Amino acid sequence: MHYCLGLDDILRIIFSCVLEDIEAGRESVAHLAATCQAFHSPALDVLWEALPSLAPLIRCLPSDAWKVEKLRQHRTITLERQTSPEDWARCQKYTPRIRRDQSSVTRVEPEIVDILDKYEILRFPNLRYVGWWQSGVLPHRLLLVPSLEILEIDYHGYGSIPLRHIIGALPSATPLLQKLAISNRCSFAAMLLLGLPAALSTYFILPDNALQHLARSSVRELCSKNDAKDLVRCTANDSSPFAQLHCISFQAVNLADCSQLFERISTGFLESLTIGLVVGSTPADIAIEKFFETLKRRCSVAVFKSLSIHELESEFEVWDSPSHIIKLSTIKPLLSLKNLEVLCMELECRTELGNSDMEAIAKAWPNMTKFDLGFNESGWGNASQLTLEGLVSLAKHWRNLQSLSLSIKSSIIDVGLERPGLGATCEKLIFLDVGDSLIEDPHLVAAFLSDVFPNLRTIMSSPEDEESQELWQQAKELLPVFSNVRKQERAWANANATVFLWPSHHLRMLTTSLNRPLPPLVH
Incomplete structure (x- = not known):
């Protein structure tokens, strides 16, 4: 037996992976516990953890x-x-x-x-x-x-x-x-x-005396249903409230109250902020920009990592309003917070971002793991100018990205068919939500996604017309098939030390025989 299998820490990691099997995981680990003395204790640790x-x-x-x-x-x-x-x-x-x-x-x-x-x-x-x-x-x-x-x-x-x-x-x-x-x-x-x-x-919802007590304590995490105004009112007499705060979540009627709160509380240790906006309080893009200016000024560049702003319910009142469009200028103040890992803005606003805009955003936040510019799984409007080529920039700069939600013009094919990503891949992305994005060729879209995001598992979409719904459904069904082809292609290339990459238009022709292993490649 290899000496590594004599180390309990390594065995626990292995047995934890075995346990992930929903159907037979626990039974398998139980059998491992009875296999030998070396496996007994680590396997029981995993079973009973x-x-x-x-x-x-x-x-x-x-x-x-x-x-x-x-x-x-x-x-x-x-x-x-x-x-x-x-x-x-x-x-x-x-x-x-x-x-x-x-x-x-x-x-x-x-x-x-x-x-x-x-x-x-x-x-x-x-x-x-x-x-x-x-x-x-x-x-x-x-x-x-x-x-x-x-x-x-x-x-x-x-x-x-x-x-x-x-x-x-x-x-x-x-x-x-x-x-x-x-x-x-x-x-x-x-x-x-x-x-x-x-x-x-x-x-x-906490009463005022509880909030006042917490503001003077060294509380690290505060998640409540209180409004931002409550927190502003209860910190009025403190010189440095919430001095040790790392994570805060609250509700608000408007972002101006949030700005006032952040001008007052201590934010040097703040890592995560979550704001739930009540019904009918969708902020205009200028209000969002002003709040982001406050965060830029008050939050630590080295520490702040996560920002989530979402509406608690929807009324679809300002969907087409020209003053409710998220543009690069709206987000620009946040770009100075270089260690941001999570940005979720689920607001009743359209997005108007192009390829160059997203490239600037991607370069500013190299550690991004979750990026969500959407609205309650209902779409983002078709003002977005982001195309498939823009996603290549995200794959190139966001190597740790796991979840992506934004509108794209997937009806515009502006990538090369020989190798869409030109080698740029993001292997950690497993979830993509495209909202009401338009699509015309599901084969090319699925081929592109399987190349740039090889481990993508789930695509969510919510287009308004039935034709787009059907085309996105085809892309979802083709994605795992194309991904398997890509994996076989890479495995064969690595084994033979000769690189041969299936072009996207060849992948389209393989859709009728994708349940069989690829034949040897001759070139």
Whole structure:
């Protein structure tokens, strides 16, 4: 056996890849755990790293101690007899390997959870994440452990007493907690956050006293449904509010309020910003540009990486307005933030960007991984002047791009047929959304995309006319076929040390025989 297979870290990586197989992954890793002593511990680590619920642990009890039955429309594990410490010792063998518990699939009878919580029969010394979305109260003595970093709770419909106990236990029980998410519309829940450690994320509207407390703390992440005006009002008396903030998400009626907020809060550590615009508040392009000027002035070039602005709902009121068109001048202030990796602008605005515009954008942000200039999967209008040739620039400069959403004039074929990308490829792109982009030749488009984005898996489109819908559907069906041809071509060229590249017009002729391997190439 190769000496690398004696290293547990390498084996865990290999077994994690095996586990990704949806149908047979878990069974395969279980077989690997039983293969030899060297594989046993790393394979068990992978198998038990993340639990869908507490049910797998309960199943480790003797078979006569439990059963699964349907209670209130849910598959639930119940006890058949009284258990002993020896029974539970079989479960304790696996708990140190568990890093994530996500109690949402097969449910466990509340009585069992109460027993585990009350008598602390099981211990989870390495637990990092808990997601509790069951109807029962979170067993805090069981799952709130010193190693916990992320806690997500759904307490919809519950009163304040259970939640107060949970939150009251957090400061001492979970000193390493970095993120708390509570899905609860009850206003009382926000009041209980005042005594929490600084690392905090919430998903409801916070009252003013909670916001004021957080502004003076060293909170790193704040996600709430508060309006920007709330944050402006609650930071009025602080000299340097949110001094340690790394990530912030909030709602707004207009971007002017957002600019005012960013003039006030500390932004030196800010990495990520998400703004949800309420209904009917689509900003004009000049308002967007002014807000971007504020970000340029206030955010750190070295630190800021992610910006997302989206409308919470659509009314299609300003779709054709000449004052609501995103142009290069609109985005230009952001180009100075050189480390931007994510830009999502899902607004009710058309885009008016050409090939040279996109090349300037691509050169400014070499680390881009997700670029989205769209609107709720409904298209971007046909003002865009970006053609297939413009996508070559993106492939050339954005080597880490994984997701791309923007309108293109794919009806204009302005690339060479011999090798569309002239060698420029982006191998990490797997998702492309073209909105209502026009198309005329699905064969050439699919051939182009398979060359420039060889690992592209998904194309989304939403054209208005039926003909374009049908043509894009053809391109989607042809893409994986052409991609397989490209892979065979490259594999053959590498094996024979002689480069021969199938031209796009040859690929069109291969569409009727693409389920067979390519024949040897003679030249």
